[in-house]
Amino acid sequence: MCAAEISPESWSVVKDGEDRYSVWPDDKALPVGWSKEPNSGTRDACLQKIKMIWIDPRPLGLRRAMA
Amino acid sequence: MNKFFAPDQANNPVAVEDRDRGTSKSFPLTLAQKRIWSLEQIGNNTVFPLQVLSVHWKPTVALDQVQNALVKLTEHHSALRTRFCRFAGGRIEQFSNAGDLPPIETLGSDGNPLSLIEAEQQRSAFVSRPFDLLNGVSSRCQLIRSKDQFITTIVLHPIVCDEAALAILQRDLIALIHDEALTASVDDSLQRGFCEEEWLETKDFSTALAYWRDLIGEEYNATTLPTRFNASGYAGARRRHASFNIDAALWDRIQLYAKQHHLSADMVLSAAYAVLLARYSGTYDLLQGILLSNRQTHKSRQTICRAEQILPLKLQLTSSARVLDICHVLTADIAAGSRHIVPFERLVQEIQTHEEREQDAIVKSLFEYREPHVQSALVSDALSPLAPRSDVELALVVAPNANGGLDGLFDYAEDLYEPALIERAATHFGRILAQAVSGPGVRIKDIELIAGDELDILSAPYEDEGVNDDRPVHEHIAAHAARTPDKTAIIYADEIWSHARLDQNANRLAHRLIELGVGADVSVAIAVKRSPEAIVGILATLKAGGAYIPVEPDHPTTRNHHILRDGAVKVIMTNSWLLDRIPEGLDATILQLDKLDLSKEPDSAPNVRVHKDQLAYIMYTSGSTGLPKGVAVEHGPLTHHMQNTSRVYGMSAASRELPFLPFSSDGGHERWMNPLMEGGSIILPDQPLWTPEETLTAMRKHGANNASIPTTYLQQLAEWADLTDSAPPMRLYSFGGEGLAQPTFDLLSKALKSGWLINGYGPTETIMTPMVWKVRAGQKFEGTYAPIGRAVGNRRVYVLDPDLNPCPIGVTGELYIGGEGMARGYIGKPDTTADRFIPDPFSKEGGRLYRSGDLTRWREDGTVEFVGRVDHQVKLRGYRIELGEIEAALLQHDGVGEALVVLRDDEATKQKILVAYVVPKQGYALDITEIHSALERSLPGYMVPSAIVLLKSMPINPNSKLDRFALPAPTPVKRTIIEPENATEEDVLELWQQILNIGPISVEDNFFAIGGNSLGAIRILSALRQRKPQNRTTIADLFNNPTVRSFAKIIEAGDGQAGSEVIVLRASGTKPMLYCFPGLLVSTREYVKLVDYLGVDQPATGFICYSLSEQKQVGASVDEIIEGYVDYIRSHSKGQPCYFLGWSWGGLLAYEAARRLGNEIDLRLITMADVCDLGTEFAIGSTPRFKPGERQQLHEMVQEWLSRTAMRAEWDRLLGVMDADTYDQFLRFVGDEKDDLPTDGPDISSREHTFWILIDNALIFRRHQLQPHDVAIHSWAADDSLNRGLNLIDWRRYSPRANPAEIISGTNHLHVIGSQAFHSRLAHRLTEAL
Secondary structure, three states: OEOOEOOOOOEEEEEEOOOOEEEEEOOOOOOOOEEEEEEEEOHHHHHHHHHHHOOOOOOHHHHHHHO | OOOOOOOOOOOOOOOOOOOOOOOOOOEEOOHHHHHHHHHHHOOOOOOOOOEEEEEEEOOOOOHHHHHHHHHHHHHHOHHHHEEEEEOOOOOEEEEEOOOOOOOEEEEOOOOOOEOHHHHHHHHHHHHHOOOOOOOOOOEEEEEEEEOOOEEEEEEEOOOOOOHHHHHHHHHHHHHHHOOOOOOOOOOOOOOHHHHHHHHOOOHHHHHHHHHHHHHHOOOOOOOOOOOOOOOOOOOOOOEEEEEEEEOHHHHHHHHHHHHHOOOOHHHHHHHHHHHHHHHHHOOOEEEEEEEEOOOOOOOOOOOOOOOOEEEEEEEEOOOOEEHHHHHHHHHHHHHHHHOOOOOHHHHHHHHOOOOOOOOOOOOOEEEEEOOOOOOOOOEEEEEOOOOOOOOOOEEEEEEEOOOOOEEEEEEEEOOOOOHHHHHHHHHHHHHHHHHHOOOOOOEHHHOOOOOHHHHHHHHOEOOOOOOOOOOOHHHHHHHHHHHOOOOEEEEEOOEEEEHHHHHHHHHHHHHHHHHOOOOOOOEEEEOOOOOHHHHHHHHHHHHOOOEEEEOOOOOOHHHHHHHHHHOOEEEEEEOHHHHHHOOOOOOOEEEEHHHOOOOOOOOOOOOOOOOOOOEEEEEEEOOOOOOOEEEEEEHHHHHHHHHHHHHHHOOOOOOEEEEOOOOOOHHHHHHHHHHHHOOOEEEOOOOOOOOHHHHHHHHHHHOOOEEEEEHHHHHHHHHHHHHHOOOOOEEEEEEEOOOOEHHHHHHHHHHOOEEEEEEEEOOHHHOOOOEEEEEEOOOOOOOOEOEEEEEOOOEEEEEEOOOOOEOOOOOOEEEEEEEOOOOOEEOOOHHHHHHHEEEOOOOOOOOEEEEEEEEEEEOOOOOEEEEEEHHHEEEEOOEEEEHHHHHHHHHOOOOEEEEEEEEEEOOOOOOEEEEEEEEEOOOOOOOHHHHHHHHHHHOOHHHOOOEEEEOOOOOEOOOOOEOHHHOOOOOOOOOOOOOOOOHHHHHHHHHHHHHHOOOOOOOOOOOOOOOOOHHHHHHHHHHHHHHOOOOOOOHHHHHHOOOHHHHHHHHHHHHHOOOOOEEEEEOOOOOOEEEEEOOOOOOOHHHHHHHHHHOOOOOEEEEOOHHHOOOOOOOOOHHHHHHHHHHHHHHHHOOOEEEEEEEOHHHHHHHHHHHHHHHHOEEEEEEEEOOEOOOOOOOOOOOOOOOOOHHHHHHHHHHHHHHHOOOHHHHHHHHHOOOHHHHHHHHHHHHHOOOOOOOOOOOOOOHHHHHHHHHHHHHHHHHOOOOOOOOOEEEEEEHHHHHOOOOEOOHHHOOOOEOOOEEEOOOOOOOHHHOHHHHHHHHHHHHHHO
16 A cells, blocks of 8 residues: 655755755755765765864855955 | 434335335335435435436438437336335335336427527526436436437436446447447346345455455545635535646557556546645545446446445555556555445445544545547537536546547535635646656656746745845944934933934944954854843944844843853953853953943944855844754845845835834844834834833834834734724834734734734744735735735745645645845754755755745735644644644634643643643633633634633743743643532432442532433432432423532422423523424433534523423323423513524424414524434334234234333333234334344333333324424434435425525434534524524
């Protein structure tokens, strides 16, 4: 009675042009302006990864202006 | 309650004398046929439409050719010439005679053909003519010779024909025209009812039933499309249609896809329907229905009859399920279900057995695919309209059409579904199909329902032609100090601050902050109360390039300490008297504003350039749990947001706003920045809270034209303004923070005298007020809460499902906000930021979407409606419940100012229960019991809270939002035991305890509340009679005086008061008295819920059933039984308006009482609840049939039983009044009983006593003849009674002012009187008759 689910829970860490991070499901087309980082896994695992790598919360433009 | 009123379907056919059927043998009906018959009996003859086949022949066909074919066709199929006969007692059977052909009406001739218009007129008149099944055959034929063609029309009654049968008919008719012989087959259409009865007794049936019980379970939730707001699930009979087409190209693709994947094409259609339901309902556990032709055998494909069956389908999907897999699952499920087909009428009875609660339909949405009919070169056009059965809330019928495509039709209950929503669903069904067959891998979540251009319109912000400049907020404000330095900027208590003073002070402080190291992305805490100093501090921080963090000094210290640490503040501005609130050990400079000397600092603006991505502020918001999170907002989006908001709010230099929102919420800052940026002014309250009087006085005194008020305070303000008529005229009120219900909105519309009202909405994460609904006062809205409107500025809003697919209008989804106007993220929480701010899949430039956690839906006009929090939607007993809907229902109650509903664990039972919290409006006292019954009136049972808790005020967290965690648990009511005061009370109390078998009770306890019922009451009375033989109290006395104390008083008062047969259900009220006539063995206690529902204004009186009365005699007549009722009504309502209500057998009593009273009273309406006629068993004229020797055997059995029973004397009296025929009927009845004759009497609760009462009642009933009487009657039938084919009385046969019965679904004969659906409909009719 249960139609099989074909997609495993696979997400990727993604980043935009201002170095903002987020997560996105692998089975959905990646929105404009975002690129995939090498990290993928469950949604939660991706968020944990972001916790480690997103050190500077400032957008890239501001970082450059303040540098 | 009564076997006669509810005959078991399995009873053996009773032979009766032949009346109408000549020599033919007659046969019982199938359950489906019985239901159609019952429906027609009570005036519902459109639920199953007439079956129509129209064939247009090409000119090559000759008239006599068609005529001959028709004759042969009607000879061949007995269903076209079936007749029906009614036996004594109302049982219906069917039969047919070989030569008894249906009429063939011929119009026009070769020489004199009808015009096309005439032909169509004649045809449609022929098609719509009703049948009289007792006086004619089940079909009729028409032949029209028109200009270019012959048209043959065959109309059949749905009781003998279904859609598949029409296809057979067309096939056979064409074969006959071609002079081909029809397939020889045994026509068993008449035997189907008999076979069904036999089958229902077999083990196969039990096995099949077990299959469905297991599949559907006890707690099911039938899937359907979203219903109208406040529909409450009670559909009237009105139906609406929405038709649509699928073009040939798509249908070809569907068929190709089906072929490639070895599927039947209709499975693809059915799967698309499942996808539609899933996406519209938001649930992937589906319970839907499919209509099967149920003709698997060769024989059944030759027979005209009604064979179709509704098959429930249960699908457990996820949004990742592939459509192809759904097709395969459906195919397998249908095959499995087909092996276990149980007549749906019976299935419903077996599944809906819950005694206490009303049950929802098992199938609310039905899919039907119709196979194409056989075509022929001789046929130019064959027409069988898509007329579906309308006994399900929502049905979709799809059939191939002549153009090679598909015709589709949604048929639905108009009361339940919004036509516009159904129209869109039809469009979306087509889109689902088109995408589904585009490849084998398409999953539910891959399907787009909303096209790009539609999404652009739905997501669009308020139109705003203005152009924003990039200067930050503080520069906008400073510009006015240069332009209009002396103009008032802030009014605060007695202080007046000009724009120049504000700016100069801010400049001086800014210079100091820069010295202290404040700059880009450095945070400064403003820990002073809302005041001009606070605003100076904020502006100074911005001018220095820093980010401010508002900290309310009077908020809890743990919260403030967390903010100061988490926000990494460099400088803390506060006052000397607040120093003890600042934690030690912070690496921050503390500025005591009251001790600060800035006279050396320049009053000119510091030269600081602000980058658009630099932080302007950090606002701390309460998470649903745990510590507050800091939301960081940048200058660029902030200034653009403020400029857009200015234009939407219509702000100008003339604006003078009273901003009442606290500084701990970002909305509070929007509302002071906005007027100052435009060169206007603000009236800053000098206290955190003003009384409504102070607020209105300040507005008037200072000439405010705008005010911004938290929704939680708005109610009080509007109430006060209404009471005192003291609101000054205003241009605009804006509010927000909580959902706003219509009654509150109405009140403030009326009381606050404002030109414009703005309902603002916005999570801090999307900057202040990203959405507004701006309207003129007096606006009405559908829905629980006021709409939250559209986006403001450079934003777009989307209502999305969990797969980020846009929801269609009317479908609930989570609100996402995208565009420029959003925060950078959460301070120190990159993972939470990444979790809530996600890539924007709809943006063409890139960007993020903020996931709000709020459930919303798009309205018809494209604005957004707030439905509730994602975590505020709960699941209870299989139902998805939106708590906000219950809250809105509470707010409808007069006197309820605020309401909150939560799902929590019941401490006693450890089960989840709904608990409501209410705060009364000023000057109101709330009656919890009354609110509870009001909720029962307006909500489905599963949504009525188990407990309602009265609060003085709602617990509020520091941000003026409700604090759900601070709500008290409902406390169980403490029972105080009041001891008896005298001997009578002692006696009565002891008797109650003994008979009800309960522990200690109080003399003030209500008899019914402690478990008393009618039987208990009767036992108490008879025990009392033994102890005090002179006592004359009756069951009515006990019901009218239901405490030990009051009942003891009646006993002591003696004859004067005791002895009543009347129960006062509600003594007072301005509406006409409602007299309730009891069903058999009914005490009128059953009416209490109904009387509660009808409310305090509806007085009601009930009568005790004669069978429970002390003075009953054997073989009383109906006239004698109603004697007492009639006298009572005459003496209390002579010349007065009143209503009657009769339930079951009580309907007959009500009718007879009305007839007897005639014009003595002003009887407005008799309402009849499921009133059935006597069954066949005891009907005069029905002669029972016995097998050889059976009668003697039964007679001996009865005699032997009589020798044993303790009720011998009573039985002898009853049998003594029976004549020989009746005694034979009694023997037959005993023989048909499954159980042995009971000997457990004479106790009132014994089976034997009940049996005696039933037989006695049958004797009364059989002698009674209903006479015509002109009286207004409205009747209702329980759906279950129709499924059982009960012999419901059609009151239209007796009174010209009787209506067709309305059907109450989800209930049966016994429970209809407690059914909320019945209550609401009865209330409606009573009001109508007033």
